Amino acid sequence: MPRLKWRRDAGVAESAAQHLPGLAERFFERAGELFSAGALHELRLEIKRFRYTLELFRELYGPRLGALLEMLRQAQQLLGEMNDCATVARMLDASAPEDFRRFLETRANRKEAEFRALWQKRLGRPGEGSRWAEYLRRYVRRIP
Protein backbone atom coordinates (compact mmCIF):
# COMPACT_ATOMS: atom_id res chain seq x y z
CA MET A 1 0.00 0.00 0.00
CA PRO A 2 1.44 3.40 -0.96
CA ARG A 3 2.33 5.91 1.75
CA LEU A 4 -0.49 8.45 1.75
CA LYS A 5 0.25 12.14 2.23
CA TRP A 6 -2.48 13.36 4.55
CA ARG A 7 -2.88 17.07 5.22
CA ARG A 8 -3.44 17.30 8.97
CA ASP A 9 -5.93 20.15 8.86
CA ALA A 10 -7.88 18.93 5.83
CA GLY A 11 -11.42 17.65 6.35
CA VAL A 12 -11.72 13.88 6.54
CA ALA A 13 -14.38 13.76 3.79
CA GLU A 14 -12.24 15.65 1.28
CA SER A 15 -9.19 13.59 2.28
CA ALA A 16 -11.11 10.36 1.73
CA ALA A 17 -12.37 11.59 -1.65
CA GLN A 18 -8.80 12.51 -2.56
CA HIS A 19 -7.03 9.29 -1.52
CA LEU A 20 -9.47 6.37 -1.53
CA PRO A 21 -10.30 6.38 -5.27
CA GLY A 22 -6.61 5.98 -6.14
CA LEU A 23 -6.26 3.21 -3.57
CA ALA A 24 -9.25 1.40 -5.08
CA GLU A 25 -7.90 1.70 -8.64
CA ARG A 26 -4.51 0.38 -7.55
CA PHE A 27 -6.06 -2.42 -5.52
CA PHE A 28 -8.19 -3.72 -8.40
CA GLU A 29 -5.30 -3.45 -10.85
CA ARG A 30 -2.89 -5.27 -8.54
CA ALA A 31 -5.53 -7.84 -7.56
CA GLY A 32 -6.17 -8.60 -11.24
CA GLU A 33 -2.45 -9.13 -11.83
CA LEU A 34 -2.14 -11.42 -8.82
CA PHE A 35 -5.21 -13.40 -9.83
CA SER A 36 -3.88 -13.89 -13.38
CA ALA A 37 -0.51 -14.97 -11.98
CA GLY A 38 -2.20 -17.45 -9.63
CA ALA A 39 -0.63 -15.66 -6.62
CA LEU A 40 -3.65 -16.29 -4.42
CA HIS A 41 -1.81 -16.04 -1.11
CA GLU A 42 -0.55 -12.55 -1.92
CA LEU A 43 -3.99 -11.66 -3.28
CA ARG A 44 -5.55 -12.67 0.06
CA LEU A 45 -3.21 -10.31 1.90
CA GLU A 46 -3.99 -7.45 -0.52
CA ILE A 47 -7.72 -8.00 -0.07
CA LYS A 48 -7.34 -7.97 3.71
CA ARG A 49 -5.32 -4.72 3.73
CA PHE A 50 -7.75 -3.01 1.36
CA ARG A 51 -10.78 -4.20 3.33
CA TYR A 52 -9.42 -3.03 6.68
CA THR A 53 -8.54 0.34 5.16
CA LEU A 54 -12.01 0.86 3.71
CA GLU A 55 -13.64 -0.21 6.97
CA LEU A 56 -11.95 2.69 8.72
CA PHE A 57 -13.93 5.05 6.46
CA ARG A 58 -17.19 3.10 6.60
CA GLU A 59 -19.21 5.91 8.23
CA LEU A 60 -18.34 8.33 5.43
CA TYR A 61 -20.22 6.31 2.81
CA GLY A 62 -23.61 4.77 2.22
CA PRO A 63 -24.73 1.13 2.00
CA ARG A 64 -23.00 0.50 -1.35
CA LEU A 65 -19.68 0.49 0.43
CA GLY A 66 -21.12 -2.21 2.67
CA ALA A 67 -21.73 -4.33 -0.45
CA LEU A 68 -18.09 -3.98 -1.52
CA LEU A 69 -16.90 -4.79 1.99
CA GLU A 70 -19.07 -7.89 2.05
CA MET A 71 -17.63 -9.08 -1.28
CA LEU A 72 -14.12 -8.53 0.02
CA ARG A 73 -14.99 -10.38 3.24
CA GLN A 74 -16.29 -13.38 1.30
CA ALA A 75 -13.24 -13.45 -0.96
CA GLN A 76 -10.90 -13.15 2.02
CA GLN A 77 -12.72 -15.93 3.84
CA LEU A 78 -12.54 -18.38 0.93
CA LEU A 79 -8.87 -17.67 0.36
CA GLY A 80 -8.27 -17.92 4.10
CA GLU A 81 -9.91 -21.36 4.27
CA MET A 82 -7.85 -22.46 1.30
CA ASN A 83 -4.70 -21.20 3.00
CA ASP A 84 -5.63 -23.01 6.23
CA CYS A 85 -5.58 -26.33 4.39
CA ALA A 86 -2.13 -25.62 2.96
CA THR A 87 -0.83 -24.52 6.37
CA VAL A 88 -2.10 -27.65 8.10
CA ALA A 89 -0.75 -29.90 5.33
CA ARG A 90 2.70 -28.37 5.90
CA MET A 91 2.45 -29.06 9.64
CA LEU A 92 1.90 -32.79 9.14
CA ASP A 93 4.78 -35.22 9.23
CA ALA A 94 5.20 -38.38 7.14
CA SER A 95 3.21 -40.51 9.59
CA ALA A 96 0.03 -38.45 9.19
CA PRO A 97 -2.93 -40.40 7.74
CA GLU A 98 -3.19 -40.27 3.97
CA ASP A 99 -6.98 -39.76 4.02
CA PHE A 100 -6.54 -36.60 6.13
CA ARG A 101 -4.08 -35.24 3.56
CA ARG A 102 -6.56 -36.03 0.78
CA PHE A 103 -9.31 -34.30 2.76
CA LEU A 104 -7.18 -31.15 3.02
CA GLU A 105 -6.36 -31.19 -0.69
CA THR A 106 -9.99 -31.70 -1.73
CA ARG A 107 -11.18 -28.95 0.62
CA ALA A 108 -8.53 -26.52 -0.65
CA ASN A 109 -9.52 -27.24 -4.26
CA ARG A 110 -13.19 -26.69 -3.45
CA LYS A 111 -12.49 -23.36 -1.75
CA GLU A 112 -10.33 -22.24 -4.67
CA ALA A 113 -13.09 -23.07 -7.14
CA GLU A 114 -15.60 -21.10 -5.03
CA PHE A 115 -13.23 -18.16 -4.88
CA ARG A 116 -12.62 -18.21 -8.65
CA ALA A 117 -16.38 -18.23 -9.26
CA LEU A 118 -16.83 -15.23 -6.93
CA TRP A 119 -13.97 -13.43 -8.62
CA GLN A 120 -15.37 -13.95 -12.14
CA LYS A 121 -18.86 -12.94 -11.10
CA ARG A 122 -18.03 -9.88 -8.99
CA LEU A 123 -14.58 -8.56 -8.11
CA GLY A 124 -12.83 -9.44 -11.36
CA ARG A 125 -15.37 -7.83 -13.70
CA PRO A 126 -13.89 -5.37 -16.22
CA GLY A 127 -14.09 -1.78 -15.02
CA GLU A 128 -14.75 -2.76 -11.40
CA GLY A 129 -11.85 -0.64 -10.11
CA SER A 130 -12.99 2.49 -11.96
CA ARG A 131 -16.58 2.02 -10.78
CA TRP A 132 -15.54 1.82 -7.14
CA ALA A 133 -13.08 4.69 -7.52
CA GLU A 134 -15.88 6.84 -8.91
CA TYR A 135 -18.16 5.87 -6.04
CA LEU A 136 -15.51 6.65 -3.42
CA ARG A 137 -14.85 10.03 -5.06
CA ARG A 138 -18.46 11.13 -5.50
CA TYR A 139 -20.47 9.71 -2.66
CA VAL A 140 -18.43 10.64 0.39
CA ARG A 141 -20.41 12.47 3.06
CA ARG A 142 -19.26 14.94 5.66
CA ILE A 143 -19.34 14.08 9.34
CA PRO A 144 -19.52 16.74 12.05
Place this chain on the structure above:
Amino acid sequence: MTVEAFAQTKLDLLRRRLDYQVRRARKLSDARSVHDLRVAIRRYGQGLKLFRELLPDQETKKSRRRLRKILKAAGAVRNLDIALDLMREARCRDEGLRRRLMNQRREARKALKCLA
Protein backbone atom coordinates in the same frame (compact mmCIF):
# COMPACT_ATOMS: atom_id res chain seq x y z
CA MET B 1 -13.79 16.86 11.37
CA THR B 2 -10.14 17.07 10.34
CA VAL B 3 -8.33 14.00 9.11
CA GLU B 4 -5.97 14.21 12.07
CA ALA B 5 -8.85 14.14 14.60
CA PHE B 6 -10.50 11.33 12.63
CA ALA B 7 -7.29 9.26 12.62
CA GLN B 8 -6.84 9.78 16.34
CA THR B 9 -10.42 8.73 17.08
CA LYS B 10 -10.12 5.61 14.93
CA LEU B 11 -6.76 4.58 16.35
CA ASP B 12 -8.00 5.09 19.93
CA LEU B 13 -10.98 2.86 19.21
CA LEU B 14 -8.85 0.17 17.56
CA ARG B 15 -6.37 0.35 20.43
CA ARG B 16 -9.14 -0.12 23.01
CA ARG B 17 -10.51 -3.10 21.09
CA LEU B 18 -7.03 -4.56 20.90
CA ASP B 19 -6.44 -4.13 24.65
CA TYR B 20 -9.74 -5.90 25.29
CA GLN B 21 -8.81 -8.80 23.00
CA VAL B 22 -5.39 -9.11 24.65
CA ARG B 23 -7.06 -9.43 28.07
CA ARG B 24 -9.64 -11.87 26.70
CA ALA B 25 -7.06 -14.08 24.98
CA ARG B 26 -4.92 -14.10 28.13
CA LYS B 27 -7.90 -15.20 30.19
CA LEU B 28 -9.55 -17.70 27.84
CA SER B 29 -6.91 -18.73 25.28
CA ASP B 30 -9.56 -20.58 23.30
CA ALA B 31 -9.62 -20.67 19.48
CA ARG B 32 -12.12 -17.81 19.20
CA SER B 33 -10.27 -15.42 21.49
CA VAL B 34 -6.92 -16.09 19.80
CA HIS B 35 -8.48 -15.53 16.38
CA ASP B 36 -10.13 -12.29 17.54
CA LEU B 37 -6.82 -11.12 18.99
CA ARG B 38 -5.10 -11.65 15.64
CA VAL B 39 -7.83 -9.73 13.81
CA ALA B 40 -7.63 -6.87 16.33
CA ILE B 41 -3.84 -6.67 15.88
CA ARG B 42 -4.14 -6.63 12.09
CA ARG B 43 -6.80 -3.93 12.13
CA TYR B 44 -4.83 -1.73 14.51
CA GLY B 45 -1.63 -2.36 12.54
CA GLN B 46 -3.37 -1.34 9.31
CA GLY B 47 -4.64 1.83 10.99
CA LEU B 48 -1.13 2.69 12.18
CA LYS B 49 0.26 2.07 8.72
CA LEU B 50 -2.43 4.08 6.97
CA PHE B 51 -2.11 7.12 9.23
CA ARG B 52 1.62 6.87 9.93
CA GLU B 53 2.20 10.31 8.37
CA LEU B 54 0.17 11.83 11.19
CA LEU B 55 1.87 9.97 14.06
CA PRO B 56 5.25 10.27 15.77
CA ASP B 57 7.61 7.94 13.91
CA GLN B 58 9.09 6.23 16.97
CA GLU B 59 5.70 5.47 18.47
CA THR B 60 4.50 3.75 15.29
CA LYS B 61 7.64 1.67 14.91
CA LYS B 62 7.69 0.57 18.54
CA SER B 63 4.01 -0.40 18.56
CA ARG B 64 4.25 -2.31 15.31
CA ARG B 65 7.36 -4.22 16.45
CA ARG B 66 5.62 -5.37 19.64
CA LEU B 67 2.45 -6.28 17.77
CA ARG B 68 4.39 -8.35 15.23
CA LYS B 69 5.79 -10.50 18.07
CA ILE B 70 2.34 -11.09 19.59
CA LEU B 71 0.88 -11.77 16.15
CA LYS B 72 3.51 -14.42 15.46
CA ALA B 73 2.91 -16.14 18.80
CA ALA B 74 -0.88 -16.01 18.32
CA GLY B 75 -0.42 -17.34 14.78
CA ALA B 76 1.28 -20.46 16.13
CA VAL B 77 -1.69 -21.15 18.44
CA ARG B 78 -4.16 -20.39 15.67
CA ASN B 79 -2.51 -22.80 13.20
CA LEU B 80 -2.79 -25.60 15.74
CA ASP B 81 -6.44 -24.74 16.43
CA ILE B 82 -7.13 -24.95 12.71
CA ALA B 83 -5.33 -28.28 12.44
CA LEU B 84 -7.39 -29.73 15.31
CA ASP B 85 -10.58 -28.29 13.87
CA LEU B 86 -9.92 -29.74 10.42
CA MET B 87 -9.08 -33.11 11.97
CA ARG B 88 -12.53 -33.09 13.59
CA GLU B 89 -14.19 -32.07 10.34
CA ALA B 90 -12.34 -34.81 8.44
CA ARG B 91 -13.28 -37.33 11.18
CA CYS B 92 -9.61 -38.19 11.41
CA ARG B 93 -9.18 -40.58 14.35
CA ASP B 94 -5.41 -40.55 14.63
CA GLU B 95 -5.06 -40.20 18.42
CA GLY B 96 -1.27 -39.85 18.26
CA LEU B 97 -1.49 -36.90 15.89
CA ARG B 98 -4.24 -35.27 17.91
CA ARG B 99 -2.25 -35.58 21.15
CA ARG B 100 0.87 -34.21 19.47
CA LEU B 101 -1.03 -31.18 18.19
CA MET B 102 -2.65 -30.62 21.61
CA ASN B 103 0.76 -30.68 23.31
CA GLN B 104 2.17 -28.25 20.76
CA ARG B 105 -0.81 -26.00 21.36
CA ARG B 106 -0.19 -25.96 25.11
CA GLU B 107 3.38 -24.84 24.49
CA ALA B 108 2.34 -22.24 21.93
CA ARG B 109 -0.29 -20.91 24.32
CA LYS B 110 2.31 -20.51 27.08
CA ALA B 111 4.56 -18.56 24.73
CA LEU B 112 1.66 -16.30 23.77
CA LYS B 113 0.72 -15.66 27.40
CA CYS B 114 4.28 -14.54 28.13
CA LEU B 115 4.06 -11.91 25.39
CA ALA B 116 0.47 -10.69 25.54
